[in-house]
Amino acid sequence: MPKSLITGASYGIGADIARALAGRGHDLVLVARSGEALDRLAVGLESEHGIAVQTLHADLVVEADLERVAEAVCDADILVNNAGAGLGTSFERTTWDEEQRMLRLNVVAPARLLHAALPAMLRRGSGRVLNVSSVAATGPVWQGTTYGASKAFGLALTESLAYSRRLRGSPVALTALVLGHTTSRFHELAGIAPSPPLLTLPSPYVAERAVRAIHRRRPPVVCVPSARYKLLAGLLRHVPRRLLTLPGLADDFTTVACGDAGESAGGDGEHSVLAAEAHGQGERQL
Numbered sequence: 001m002p003k004s005l006i007t008g009a010s011y012g013i014g015a016d017i018a019r020a021l022a023g024r025g026h027d028l029v030l031v032a033r034s035g036e037a038l039d040r041l042a043v044g045l046e047s048e049h050g051i052a053v054q055t056l057h058a059d060l061v062v063e064a065d066l067e068r069v070a071e072a073v074c075d076a077d078i079l080v081n082n083a084g085a086g087l088g089t090s091f092e093r094t095t096w097d098e099e100q101r102m103l104r105l106n107v108v109a110p111a112r113l114l115h116a117a118l119p120a121m122l123r124r125g126s127g128r129v130l131n132v133s134s135v136a137a138t139g140p141v142w143q144g145t146t147y148g149a150s151k152a153f154g155l156a157l158t159e160s161l162a163y164s165r166r167l168r169g170s171p172v173a174l175t176a177l178v179l180g181h182t183t184s185r186f187h188e189l190a191g192i193a194p195s196p197p198l199l200t201l202p203s204p205y206v207a208e209r210a211v212r213a214i215h216r217r218r219p220p221v222v223c224v225p226s227a228r229y230k231l232l233a234g235l236l237r238h239v240p241r242r243l244l245t246l247p248g249l250a251d252d253f254t255t256v257a258c259g260d261a262g263e264s265a266g267g268d269g270e271h272s273v274l275a276a277e278a279h280g281q282g283e284r285q286l
């Protein structure tokens with residue numbers, strides 16, 4: 001049985017990717033901090049699909065935990081770098097601790113796990129990597145925040161490696177999953193309002209599309225589930241940047257006057273987020 005390691009599998013999109021892989025008979029290693037939720041999912045998937053599921057309770061922001069997961073990924077056939085979070089506060093108003101945690105989770109952890117998994121996959125001559133990115137990686141739609149930049153790293157890294165001579169001719173394949181707004185706890189945890197239902201994709205649908213994509217003989221380097229978001233991501237990549245200053249086209253987290261920003265700079269994230277909402281932000285995020 002192929003073995004897949006999925007980060008951020010306790011709930012949200014990662015849990016649905018785990019369900020979709022379990023449905024194809026994969027053994028699983030599920031990684032997240034919420035031990036109880038992971039264990040519950042593992043027991044359910046084992047009994048429903050007759051597969052072996054291991055859980056790794058790990059905070060990917062913590063170096064020692066990340067190294068434990070890096071060790072476990074070496075013999076995985078599929079790596080899903082899914083764990084991630086947003087920070088719905090403008091850059092000058094976050095604390096450095098908040099920024100570091102997000103960068104460790106969205107940038108350092110996926111890079112570390114890919115670095116651990118790839119040499120073994122190339123030696124074995126098989127393997128798949130799914131890096132979960134965002135439409136926010138294709139243009140400045142969360143203006144004034146680090147989130148888009150952090151997700152752009154995963155997209156750029158995937159493309160850089162996938163188009164390299166070493167990987168182009170190899171059976172090992174990397175795919176960046178470029179997501180628009182999807183049902184999960186993401187927006188609530190980042191402290192921002194969800195998108196209108198018309199723009200929201202169900203997480204099980206997104207997960208199934210992603211899992212189908214990585215099972216193709218030649219998986220796509222970039223997978224954007226849904227025609228709507230394919231169009232939006234394409235436009236965002238090419239639209240003249242000055243158009244993104246037009247009201248309603250992208251959300252700007254920095255509209256708070258400098259004096260207000262000074263007040264909350266260095267304060268806790270919750271205060272910053274509430275202040276941003278009071279200024280009419282958090283309207284439509286990807």
Ligand SMILES: NC(=O)c1ccc[n+]([C@@H]2O[C@H](COP(=O)([O-])OP(=O)(O)OC[C@H]3O[C@@H](n4cnc5c(N)ncnc54)[C@H](OP(=O)(O)O)[C@@H]3O)[C@@H](O)[C@H]2O)c1
Nearest residue numbers: 008010011012013033034059060084134181182184185186
């Ligand atoms: N939902 C969207 O609209 C959307 C759009 C574009 C891209 N994305 C991307 O999709 C991915 C999945 O997000 P989601 O929407 O499913 O969000 P979610 O519902 O908040 O789930 C996030 C997952 O990551 C895990 N996680 C968070 N911090 C972690 C840490 N420090 N160490 C280990 N695991 C951690 C969480 O588990 P624990 O809390 O148990 O650790 C959870 O399993 C993220 O990379 C996100 O950037 C989401």
